[in-house]
Amino acid sequence: MKLNEISDKDGSVRSSQRLGRGIGSGCGKTAGRGVKGQKSRSGVSINGFEGGQMPIYRRLPKRGFSNAFFKKDYNEVSISCLEKGVQFGKLDVTKPITAQTLLKVRIIRRIRDGVRILGGSEAQSKFYLEVSGSSKSALDSIKKAGGAVKIVEG
Template sequence: MKLNSIQPAEGSRSERKRVGRGIGSGLGKTGGRGHKGQKSRSGGYHKVGFEGGQMPLQRRVPKVGFRSAVNRHTAELRLYQINAMDADVIDLETLKKAGLVGGATRKVRLVNTGSLERAVTVRGIHVTAGAAKAIEAAGGKVE
């Protein structure tokens, strides 16, 4: 193979339209632009979302929603999910390895939902008051 023999795959590139070359071409006279109107003229341009002077949709519709950067990397975990894990020490790394939280997670909040049947040590994770009581009742501890 030589650099001068390289060609694109067959059918991957179509030839450009040659407009305004007579009626037989199918793109003569108006050149595929239709009749009259702003789009038919050279320099006929309007910005994206422009509705001819009518208030555009993106300005008519009210602004809704807010995504806090603080809570974006925070995951919520429940007590019954810890039961399925076989680790005795629960921290952010073991939760990521178990697939209970995503890789981008920076903070985990443990809430009191379900029950805990074994003693575990929770380290470096925010634990609600109810969850802390449940962990200590099961013989575990919160660090």
């Protein structure tokens, strides 16, 4: 195969709809834009405009606070997901399970700000976890099964 022989698969690329090419094309005359006026022209940006009236997003007061800069984005892993990993032989419960371990066995796709364990089901295996956080129900379930959770930062 040569560079000049490389092409897309047949049918993978569709040509764009040609607008305003007569009544037989199915998209002639108004070209799918309706009828006359500002919105039928190109380059229109009047979303939120209320005809001279003060727009609703300016009438209502600003509310709340978003601390997005310092917000943590955790990978959330449920106990049932860990149980499936043990069931399919991907996770070894004799060794501590860390974020790197979960990444290696493809339970998580990437390590963000850490891993947080969520409950929702009872743990049957003895898990020894080193994670960034855990819900109270998950912590209770793991301790009841004989495992342990060590909270590590980052």
